[in-house]
Amino acid sequence: MKVICVAGYKNSGKTTLVTRLVDALSKKGSTGTVKQMLHHRFNPENTDTGKHFDAGADVVAAITDSELVTIKRNPTLEDSLNALADSGVEFAIVEGAKSSDLPKIFLGDVEGSDDISNIIVQLPVRSEWDIDALVELVLDQPEWVTLDSLIRKVRSNPDIRLSGGIATFTGIVRRINGDVETTAIDFEKYEGVADRAIEKICFDLKQEDNIIDVLIHHRTGLIRSGEDIVYIVVAAAHRQELFETLTEALERIKDDVPIWKKEFTIEGDFWVHDKL
Incomplete structure (x- = not known):
């Protein structure tokens, strides 16, 4: 988007x-x-949805003949x-x-x-x-990507009719690693080169038997503990190839994509020199 x-x-x-x-x-x-x-305020206190909200509902959905509003x-x-x-x-x-x-x-x-x-x-x-x-x-603006938007894109592939399943992987910033507490990681990529490397991984994996589609998105910039880093979405004819390809995609991101990270912990920050 x-x-x-x-x-x-x-x-x-x-x-x-x-x-x-x-x-x-x-x-x-x-x-x-x-x-x-x-x-x-979209739902004033004298409306039914306002009364629902004020009673403590965390989410209120209002539906008319032509509109859906979520509060x-x-x-x-x-x-x-x-x-x-x-x-x-x-x-x-x-x-x-x-x-x-x-x-x-x-x-x-x-x-x-x-x-x-x-x-x-x-x-x-x-x-x-x-x-x-x-x-x-x-x-010309960069894409705003969510996991659901990638899944929706895979589902729109005309060849999805050949698929027996869609599998996803979401990498997040691990807060506790041994006795170290991480607060955030700053990811930097080799502009252009990293994107082409990801495109090549997706292209290569889609050449394998029974693989319908592969999409990968890696975020950059400062990402806080618990937040998403990378999404991988794979559609395949059978579950065996599905999970094998998901694992292969993750390993190739680590090996082939020039993205570096600076880790911020409660004890200080440092660059992690190896690629992901």
Whole structure:
């Protein structure tokens, strides 16, 4: 899923630009939006869903003839984007969230704020924007990937009809390793080379008998203990090849992909010199 944030101050034309981008991107694939609405409430206390929520429900789903709304506690921007990716959305536009680290189209002047980062293009407010150019900018953004989005992609493979199963592996940051407690790991990759190495692993494994599809995604940057590092999804005709290929994919990631890690522990931090 490609993600872009449209940010700016009040009355800068954010909603107008978002709707124009939605109109253009929806012609290329499924499109979703996220709107930060601070100090608003979707389910007021005098509604049935509000009463459910106030009684202590952690998640409330409201269904009409044409809409489904899910209300949950402790919401985050990451949660909303993961939900869009899990549902199969190909393009996500976030309106607002100017303090996030998402790639941004910013409308107007930044006004000297230090908490606005990752502006990839700055545009005049309420203008005749070049939507085609902005669509190309969105297409150039990195993929936002979840495990469910990879599984959905494998299921969309026309050859899935030959598959008898889908298996997945999720690698996470181990918090306790012997007597050492890890708080986070910072992953760095050899740009371009690492991605090509992963593509080659997937290509090679798909040449094996009865292997329908293989997808791999490895996150980079700072990942905290308990959070996901790597996803592997394999579809195969039979379970024997399925699990053998899943294991082979993991070993080849460790051996062939130039990704390095700096480990942060309660006793200090250090670079792990071997590849994963």
